[in-house]
Amino acid sequence: MAGTGVPGAGAGGRTAGELLVAGLAVHGVDLVFGIPGTHNLEIYRHLAAYGIRHVTPRHEQGAGYAADGYARATGRPGVALVTTGPALLNIAAAVGQAYSDSVPVLVVSPGMPLRHPQRGTGMLHEMRDQRAAMSAVARLSHRVTTHEELAAAVAQAFAEFAVERPRPVHLEIPLDLLGETGKVEPIGPIGIRRRVAAPATVTEAARALAAAERPGILAGGGARAAAEPLRTLAERLGAGVLTTANGKGTLPEEHPLAVTSALHLPGAAEFVADRDVLLAVGTEVAPTDWWYAPMPRPRKLIRIDLEPAQLAVNARPDIALAGDAAATLWSILEGVPGAAPSDAAPWRARLRAQARVEAARWLPWLDALAASLDRDATVVADTAMASYYGALGALPAHVPGGFLYPTGFGTLGYAVPAAIGVKLARPERQVLALSGDGGLMFSVAELATAAAERVPLPVLVFVNGGYGEIRAEMRDAGIAPFAVDLPVPDLAGLAAALGGRGVPLADPADLPGALAAALVHPGPTLLIAPEED
Missing domain, CATH: 3.40.50.970 (Thiamin diphosphate (ThDP)-binding fold, Pyr/PP domains)
Structure with missing residues (x-):
């Protein structure tokens, strides 16, 4: 052709x-x-x-x-x-x-x-x-x-x-x-544009946000491609920003307006309930984002979503904008004046403290990880305790897509193969998979794929001898742990058998050096960390 x-x-x-x-x-x-x-x-x-x-x-x-x-x-x-x-x-x-x-x-x-x-x-x-x-x-x-x-x-x-x-x-x-x-030819790409929200609703949303005394923003995975206008709008409004797991890093988490990505923490619900206007961008506002209850209701809710039908689900907005997140945010910015004072700092400090308490079991490891990775690194997390209790709230992400996590459906075995896909797509970036020993075994064979493709891939696995989350839920329900305590294989030997390397870590101080070597080794390296139950 x-x-x-x-x-x-x-x-x-x-x-x-x-x-x-x-x-x-x-x-x-x-x-x-x-x-x-x-x-x-x-x-x-x-x-x-x-x-x-x-x-x-x-x-x-x-x-x-x-x-x-x-x-x-x-x-x-x-x-x-x-x-x-x-x-x-x-x-x-x-x-x-x-x-x-x-x-x-x-x-x-x-x-x-x-x-x-x-x-x-x-x-x-x-x-x-x-x-x-x-x-x-x-x-x-x-x-x-x-x-x-x-x-x-x-x-x-x-x-x-x-x-x-x-x-x-x-x-x-x-x-x-x-x-x-x-005798049929392939059909090439069709020149199309994403939908833009109706001008009248954009004007209404801009006026509501400009008049807000305590504005806030909730950014989901659909906002990742709208990072620049989202940051600009947050700064003009002085609005604290929450993100879902899929939106983590859309606003760099060292930014003073970045409040938290761990929406299940008590302070996140209190922050939302305190907002007189909350703008939710590219998020289902799903129960799995908040874990235990629906999102609290702010005084006024504005939602931007590419899918019009989604605006009728979970949290019905006072102002609904059906359109592309980036285009709609740029349009809203035209009606929002310059910088406003912000109340984000105390909320940020409070949520950061809550996250570090919840992540205490893994915190020394996560801090060592944060200090060792590049700003644009991608951490691909499995559905593991160290991910949702630990990294979600306590491991900062600095770029959109810097933390990838299987929400909603909640599959196990995601981290290693998904990280291979990320690294092959972005070979210039550091990529790390984060898992527990239970989830790792669902797809551990993909270490052989990383070895065959010579993909530099550190896999940090926290070992708690089986299915730690279900073990804890059984105890909370008054059930003696049953069918959740699994013998841990020789993970270092298994990694070697699949063409990679296994490095047992005794202490978080061992992580930086082992990680540095794993990031340049042409193949997977299983970094094996003990976890207290």
């Missing part, structure tokens, strides 16, 4: 497998994660010719998390290729997590042949309805039936990623169609 850098079709046209790869290439895809199988070989035939790098994780769930990490690091869709049946089900948990956290991931799989009987024949990897299974966890599961529909489906997926709330899409191509030839 002229001007695209994509090879043209031969005289006989392209197979659907080649058409898919050409469609990915014209949309700028240069890296995919996946595992080849009997039914998807026609896709793999063409990847190298179109300049698309392929990374092979050791499990399809790892492919999904790696694509998720790549997408969060770049803002571009992550792509995963799997085969039929069990492979597709393996990636489903990762797709569910991407849906929960609004991450653009495209999963491509073969499907049963075009004229395969509905009741099945016992064919290899046969499922009754792959599309129904994936529709339960993805925004859309689309089975194509022609070359023309395939070309359109790829373009539609990327167009929707660009303008809608980004959520995962599954594309299914019948395995017989993959090898059939058609």
Whole structure:
């Protein structure tokens, strides 16, 4: 195709497998994660010719998390290729997590042949309805039936990623169609703009914020691409800023207006209840952000969200702005005058103190980590106690996306494969995975992926002998701990067996030196820290 850098079709046209790869290439895809199988070989035939790098994780769930990490690091869709049946089900948990956290991931799989009987024949990897299974966890599961529909489906997926709330899409191509030839060209990117909130509501919001005596801002993951106007507006208003876990780092956490990212702390709810105007940007205001109760109600709530329907969920706003976060914030700024006094300092001090008390078990390690990492480093956290009780509130993030965490769906095993995706997307940045020994074992095989790709990846794992959070919940419920105390394998030996290194750490003072070595070692390094129960 002229001007695209994509090879043209031969005289006989392209197979659907080649058409898919050409469609990915014209949309700028240069890296995919996946595992080849009997039914998807026609896709793999063409990847190298179109300049698309392929990374092979050791499990399809790892492919999904790696694509998720790549997408969060770049803002571009992550792509995963799997085969039929069990492979597709393996990636489903990762797709569910991407849906929960609004991450653009495209999963491509073969499907049963075009004229395969509905009741099945016992064919290899046969499922009754792959599309129904994936529709339960993805925004859309689309089975194509022609070359023309395939070309359109790829373009539609990327167009929707660009303008809608980004959520995962599954594309299914019948395995017989993959090898059939058609004279169809891929459809290139469609020039589109994200929606902008209605001018009247923007003016109303600006007036309310300008008149506020105690304004506040709550920034979610949807605000990460709006860091500059968000900071500018916060400074003009003197507004303290809370963030969700996915919004952590949107305002650098050393900024005097950055209050906390740990919304479950008591002071965060009290801060919100004290606001006469609260602006919530790019957040569902979800129960999982606040953990134990819905967000308290400020006197007046303004919400900005890309998805209009979301504005009717969880916390109904007094002023609703349906539009792109950055464009809408810039528009609001036009109606907000210069700097105002701020009451953020005492709230910031109070919340910082609460966070450090909650994180006391891990605090020396987290402080050593904070002192050792670059400002633009990315910490990819698993659903581990050290993450949500510790790093969320007590490990500062200085850039948008500096802390990545699987909220909502709350999967385990996210950190290592997602960190691989981040590091491959941003090789110039320091990337660290943070996990517990229970969650690590869900995807520990991906250390072999990092080793094969020579990815410098420190993995800090806190060892508490199993599932520490559930153990604590059992005790709180008056249940003797049951099925949560697990023997810890030789983690250093396991890391070595998978092509990496294992470094036991006796004390936080050991961390800086071990971390410095791990950040330049061409492969994964498991940094093994003891944890008091």
